[in-house]
Amino acid sequence: MEKTINLTLKVWRQNGPKEKGRFETYQVSNISTDSSFLEMMDILNEQLVNDNQEPIAFDHDCREGICGMCSLYINGRPHGPDGEITTCQLHMRKFKDGETITIEPWRAAAFPIIKDLIVDRTAFDKIIGAGGYVSVNTGGVPDANAIPIARPAAEEAMDAASCIGCGACVAACKNSSAMLFVSAKVSQLALLPQGKVEAKRRAKAMVSKMDELGFGGCTNTGACEVECPKSISIAHISRLNREYLKSRLSE
Amino acid sequence: MSVFNSKIPEGPLAQKWTNYKDHQKLVNPSNKRKLDVIIVGTGLAGASAAASLGEMGFNVKNFTIQDSPRRAHSIAAQGGINAAKNYPNDGDSVYRLFYDTIKGGDYRAREANVHRLAEVSNAIIDQCVAQGVPFAREYGGLLDNRSFGGAQVSRTFYARGQTGQQLLLGAYQALMRQVNAGSVKMYTRNELVEIVIVDGKARGIITRDLVTGKLERHFGHAVVLATGGYGNTFFLSTNAMGSNGSAAVKAFHKGAMFANPCMAQIHPTCIPVHGEFQSKLTLMSESLRNDGRIWVPAKKEDAEAIRAGKLKPTEIGEEDRDYYLERRYPAFGNLVPRDVASRAAKERCDAGYGVGTGLAVYLDFKSSIDRLGKDVIEGRYGNLFQMYEKIVDDNPYETPMMIYPAIHYTMGGIWVDYELQTNIPGLFAAGEANFSDHGANRLGASALMQGLADGYFVLPYTIQNYLADDIRMPRMTTEEKEFVEAEKAVKDRFEKLLSIQGNRSVDSIHKELGLVMWDFVGMGRNAEGLKKAIKRIAEIKKEFWTNVRIPGNKEGMNVELEKASRLADFIEIGALMARDALDREESCGGHFREEYQTGEGEALRQDDKFAYVSCWEYKGEDAEPALHKEELVYEFVEMLQRNYK
The missing domain is CATH 3.10.20.30 (Beta-grasp domain)
Incomplete structure (x- = not known):
């Protein structure tokens, strides 16, 4: 009432x-x-x-x-x-x-304050630009049902893809790390056959961009997962670490 | 009469788009690099166009008012996207999708445009899957479909209740890939404040940097407006707070035709208004109507007891419920198109059967939960149920949701020809910003389809047909007098706004406009009310320009100044909507004139008099706009009275 x-x-x-x-x-x-x-x-x-x-x-x-x-x-x-x-x-x-x-406002070195409670989150766009996509141009792609995808993989990819890029994970983290954000995109695309092709390259490029932009490292406190409005799991960070390691080992 | 050359290609309906593409002009790769294209907006239409044109090698400048292209309001679309794949083998086809869309639009859209939309729909799904969009799938690994209002087949692809988000992120990622590659330059927190015309052609824009307040001039060989709809004219709508119609008004004032402004969609399933403090209405996806049944009490005394808090909906027996959509429309039931469902809700509430504040009806999931189990319903709509509970503090698994119609989408918009070009050469409009494909009513899951069709598969072709003639045109310096004058006009306008220093906040005036719009230009319209609205809007315009108060100055970030500038344009649109609604003496789709209805309360079109697109031409500040008519010629489909019974 x-x-x-x-x-x-x-x-x-x-x-x-x-x-x-x-x-x-x-x-x-x-x-x-x-x-x-x-x-x-x-x-x-x-x-x-x-x-x-x-x-x-x-x-x-x-x-x-x-x-x-x-x-x-x-x-x-x-x-x-x-x-x-x-x-x-x-x-x-x-x-x-x-x-x-x-x-x-969010407080993080990588999110400078613009005015009052508004911060600049363009760093997230730059991380996506560094590799958060599948490298296909418009047109000339196969039929949507040409590649079956197991439902559990599609569902887990969707869980990761539901990230809204708000930056709460960075604001919650004592290190101002963007690992949850980065891992959600790396994980989504690594889980799908369309994204697997360039998974290694993607993980490496996105992580190095994240470091370059002044986000901190991950020390597994889990605050990001607790505060994430979309309940993105830190299990995706484990997958990101695996993908990243694979890319370093194959160098 | 170049205004009405809609440039529909020759040939049979199914061959028109192929014929067009076979014979259009193209730009070779080395020339693409020399051509600049300005795209305003980063929603589905803007982002997909910017990414595609960037990939092709054009030099793209892309603008958004938000902090990131990913925030555009396409992101909030919940239910899904239509395509004619016929994966479920239930009888769908390109023709059927075309036919349903034409019929759903109440025969007020162009046949050729709509057929093209249906043709490219399948390629959109292929494209999105290739980008890694995680659509819902069956256990066999193939894509799942669901049904939606206005169709008897299941042709809607979806990603939980977040389809718009996933499609937009797909387009956004493709866009950021081009930004990273240098083919697209991204301008965030930048607002278009004027369009620059040189020798009759669109050659650039003036923008305001929303952080610094600085005005900037940008040149483009062509300008694309993908700036969404103008539903926020009503103040309360399901649109995002920043969604606005200003780019459309700038185009209108520069001579572009504004088409069918009165065609606005009232969405039947929104969370009802519950207080004066409210800033925004929340949509509950139409997909809920697949499993939810809409009803009100059959007895007036029960409705009164519910409104007084003396009775709960769960205490009303089956025999005392009126499932009015199932009763009135047995063939489509709860899945009638949006305009029909909205009007039926208003009819029941006006007759005294509404619940809640009196302006609400129930959307009940009990029979679906009994039939399918709570888990299945949670899997389908979990996030929507959670959102409802957070807002209303009621559990929809146990008690029915309350819903009521609200302004959601505008079918009207900037007039474009088959090439998505306005009557100003070089000025294009895509997505919700144009008027082209939905006629008088848009079907569910068709906005995403149209936005992406325009951006991925239509504009990248048609804009070349224009640019091919421009390859010898060198980049213009923005020191040209047209740019200087346009910037000066904008500067003067902002200074004028700031100089008023009156007594009323922007929002208080906007709310006043919204009430006039809702009362007289909303779900039920009549000549007397519309005349009153035109008069009231003129008074509000005067009040605004003499009594608005905007704190701060034009340097730096000034949110009130942004809002004031947009409200000034909403007032122009409101007046145009009322004028157009008054002219259109018929009921069609979302436009319901109370004087024109059947004995059963259904919309009554007047095809002999109003089978045209209303195109309004701006005639100056104090003059009435002029009406031009683009006749709608139906060569392939017979105009019938829509029947969902």
Whole structure:
């Protein structure tokens, strides 16, 4: 049933990449527990505009948990206190009346802050560009049913492919490692016959790009898996390590 | 009358596309390198076109407002993609897919375009599988299909409830491969703010860097708009928050025809509106209608008791439920097309049988769970059920979902000919941004098909036919006066917006526009309401330009300024939609004029008067736009009243 709550928000404000940031405190009241976290942010921003202040910049788009754009670090957890969802699907019923909520951007050297809660995640695109694809051009490919794929392999590939590229894994990791993100793509494509052809080359290229862009190494703490809104398993990291090792051994 | 030359190739329907390709002009490899193509948008149409043209050797510049091409709203499509593979051996064919799409569109699309779409549908599936898209498979290792609204065969390929995501990632990966290879230059967080016309041809764009606020000029031998639809005119829709119609408005203001603006699709299965604070509506995939049964209480008193919280849906016996789609449309049942299902829901709710707030109906999985088991239903729709539970805090395995129609997709858009070229030479439009293939109503799982058809298999051919004449045209410097003037106009417009310094936030005005649109230009339209809407929208336009408040300045990131600029364009589109809906005195597909219905409440077309595409031409700031008509000539299919009974 709907009820309303009042909250204190401590929000990270930063004017630009090179500027010094700080926490600002805001009050919001009469927030419906049926509203989403981002709707609560919309209400706060409306309040700020009406007070002639600049609203808080945050990334968001589809608000259905699939585009991967929303990226808030809420009370010390990427995407907040609920499991298996993104910030846009988090609802205010998960918070108590009178609570103080701390809202920060993703913090990682490879994700520099652009403004307030917005970070630059183009590093992920660069990693995909380094090898996260099957090298086929448009046209001239075989019939879709020419190569049967065992259902378990297709299902596991789909599990990995459901990564939305939000970066919560990097934000959750004490080393700011992108291993879960990279492994999800390497694993998806290595599991399918179409991607197996260049699996070794792909693993090597994506890992070396990841290192070059300033992401840390993996020390198996598993925080990424816990915070991943799509529950991507760290078993994919094992597969990435195997693929990577194979590529080094065949050099 | 060059405006109406739709350039349909000669020959029998099934030969037209082949004939076109056999005789079109091509560009040789060494010349491709000298030609620049600007593509705006990175959704299915934009990303697939950019990747394909890059692979072919053209010099591509690709723009997106998001931080990454992978965020485009195609990613949110859930249910699937149609193709005429006939893998299930249930009688499908290219002709049948063509016919279903024409009929589903209520005979307001071009035959030749739709047939081409059906022809290339199979190649799309082949392409995606080759890219590593993990479509659902049977235990034998072959691809699985499911059925969708408006068809009696199973022709929909899917990847759980994330088909759009997987197809977009396939196209995105192909695109990033080209970015890495240097054939495509990617501009993220960049918004098109003007189109540059030189000597009557599209030769470039002005963009605003959304991080720095800087305006930039870009030259292209051709410009492709793949910028999606304008559903957010309604404020509340299933579109992403950033989805907008601004590129279409820029094209319109430069002389491109806006076609069928009133044709908007209301999707029947969305999570109902539940408060004024709401910013966005969430779609529940149409695929749910395969296993969910839609009903409302048969007795008004039960509906009232449910709304008052005194009765639960599970307490209502079978005999007291009205499965109104099964009752009205026994042949298609819960799988009638979207427009039909949406109107039927509105009819029941308007008659007082709605549940929830009164504007909701049930989508019930109990009989499917009893028949197939919870595991099977979870396997098919697990992620959708989880999403519903997170948003509504109700468990759909135990109690029926509540759904209600919401704005979802716009069939109307920029007018294009068979080559996907607008009436401005060199300006092309692909995907949802154009009007071409869905007529008055789009069938489920056809948006993904059209986006990828345009980007992978149509535009890479047709754009060459244009560029072949341009091989002697050297790259233009952006110091030319047309570029300088276009940038100046944009700068003035932003300064004007910032100078208003009124009292109302952008969103508050947008919400006001949205309510007018929903009330008068939504599911049920009539002449009186539409006239009122036109008047109200003019008032909202005035309010916006005199009383909007935008904090900050034009340097650096300014989200309110971005939103204001888009809202100014939504207001233009809203007015155009109302005007077009008023002109079209018939009901067809998603456009339902209450004055034109059968005794049973079905849409009544007026083929003798309205078998045309409405093409609106901009006539200046204070002038009314002019209507031109492209007659729809049906050579191969007979226009019938749609019958799903």
